[in-house]
Amino acid sequence: MKVNELKITYIEKSHQELSDVEQRLLKEATQAAQKAYAPYSHFRVGAAVKLANGEILSGSNQENAAYPSGLCAERVAVYYANARYPQSSIETLLITVLDENDDYRCEPVPPCGACRQVLTETESRQKCPMRVLLVGKDEVLEFGSASDLLPFIFTSNELKK
Ligand code: THU
Numbered sequence: 001m002k003v004n005e006l007k008i009t010y011i012e013k014s015h016q017e018l019s020d021v022e023q024r025l026l027k028e029a030t031q032a033a034q035k036a037y038a039p040y041s042h043f044r045v046g047a048a049v050k051l052a053n054g055e056i057l058s059g060s061n062q063e064n065a066a067y068p069s070g071l072c073a074e075r076v077a078v079y080y081a082n083a084r085y086p087q088s089s090i091e092t093l094l095i096t097v098l099d100e101n102d103d104y105r106c107e108p109v110p111p112c113g114a115c116r117q118v119l120t121e122t123e124s125r126q127k128c129p130m131r132v133l134l135v136g137k138d139e140v141l142e143f144g145s146a147s148d149l150l151p152f153i154f155t156s157n158e159l160k161k
Pocket of ligand 1: 038043044045061062063070072074110112115
């Protein structure tokens with residue numbers, strides 16, 4: 001028997017420490033969250049991506065009366081970017097959540113497992129790391145790569161074995 005250990009490194013920072021591009025992403029993600037269609041959960045998520053070609057795109061969660069038909073903000077933004085610019089990699093993804101007063105939720109909200117699966121596959125497709133920033137009211141968490149959020153990912157390699 002052997003006990004293994006996994007270690008990930010991530011940065012904790014304040015809103016003041018966001019770069020100009022990150023501030024722009026936060027603005028776009030916030031505006032997206034304000035447009036979320038979340039009449040069932042009232043949980044409004046905004047995601048914004050910065051592409052290697054300079055474009056910034058955003059998305060919000062889209063719910064449906066048939067609950068599983070809805071889609072998370074992260075996947076709306078990432079699929080939108082992949083659909084519009086399939087050749088351009090996503091350098092940074094920023095995610096935030098607004099409360100009922102349009103204020104940021106105190107704690108950064110991590111993406112769900114299904115979104116992590118999509119983020120990591122997008123990252124491996126584009127062959128360069130996707131930085132992920134989770135923005136709460138009091139703190140920002142920054143991960144250098146989407147794969148940091150999902151160790152032991154299921155990949156297309158598994159299908160070949
Ligand atoms: N949601 C997201 O948009 N992103 C996540 O990573 C977690 C959950 C949405 C889905 C649903 O519309 C609502 O938040 C409550 O789960």
